[in-house]
Amino acid sequence: MLSLDHARTILDVVLKTGTEKGFKPLAAVVLDARGAMKAFAAQDGTSLKRGEIARGKADGALAMGLGSRAIAKMAAERPAFVAAATHAVGGSLVPVPGGVLILQGGEVVGAVGVSGDLSDNDEICAVAGIEAAGLKADTGA
Template identity: 50%
Template structure:
C-alpha cells in the first residue's frame, strides 16, 4: 500500500492545526486516511467537542470511497439529496458530505488517501486540510 506514511501524516496534521491557529479558527480535529479509507492518524485539539473524530472521519471516508471531495459531495447533495442519503446507507451511515473532506494525490494524480478536518466552518476546515497536505508536497483536491 502506497498510502501516506505515518511520518507524513503527522506533518499533515501539525500543519493543518497550525494553519487553523494562525487564521484564528476554532479548535480543529484532523484525520488522515489511507487510500482504502482506513485511519492512519488523528488528533483532536483541546477544546473541541467529543464527537469530532466521527465528523472528521466521515468527511475523509466519503472522499476516499466515492473518489469525490467534500465540495463535490455537497454539490450532489444539494442537487440530488436522495442520492447522497442512499450512498450514506450503502456505506453504513459514515459519510459527512461537506467541505473538509479533501483527497490527497501524488504528482502522478494517484489518490493516496484523504484528510478530514472539522471544527470551524466547512470552507475553513477544507483550507486547513489543504495547508497540511501541501506542506508535505502532495496535491489537495478540495
C-alpha cells in the first residue's frame, strides 16, 4: 500500500531534486494504485497547466501498466493505438517520460507524474522521489 507518508516523501524529494539540479519549476502528483491523488504540489513559477500534464503522465502509466517512457515509444511506433487509448481513458494520458510506476514487493502501488522541465529531467526527479521513499521505480525503459 502507498501510504501518505510515502507520498509526502516522494513529493518532497521530487521538488527538492529539481531545485538542486537547477531544473525549471515542477509540478508533481502522486497517485495510489486506484488512481486516487495522494499528494500534489506545484512550485512557484510553473506554467498554468503543468499539474494537469503531470496528472496525465501518472494516469497514463497506471492505465497502461507501463512507465510513460514505454508509452512514448509506443506512441512513436503505433500512434493510432495511443490516440485511441488516450480517448478511452478520457484524455488523461500524456505519452512522454515523467510518468513512473511505483512498485512495492513487485506490485504496482501507484504512480508519480512530474512536469515542468524536459521530460527526461522530470523522470529523473520522479525516480529520485520514489527511491527516497524506499520503493522501486518503473520508468518503462
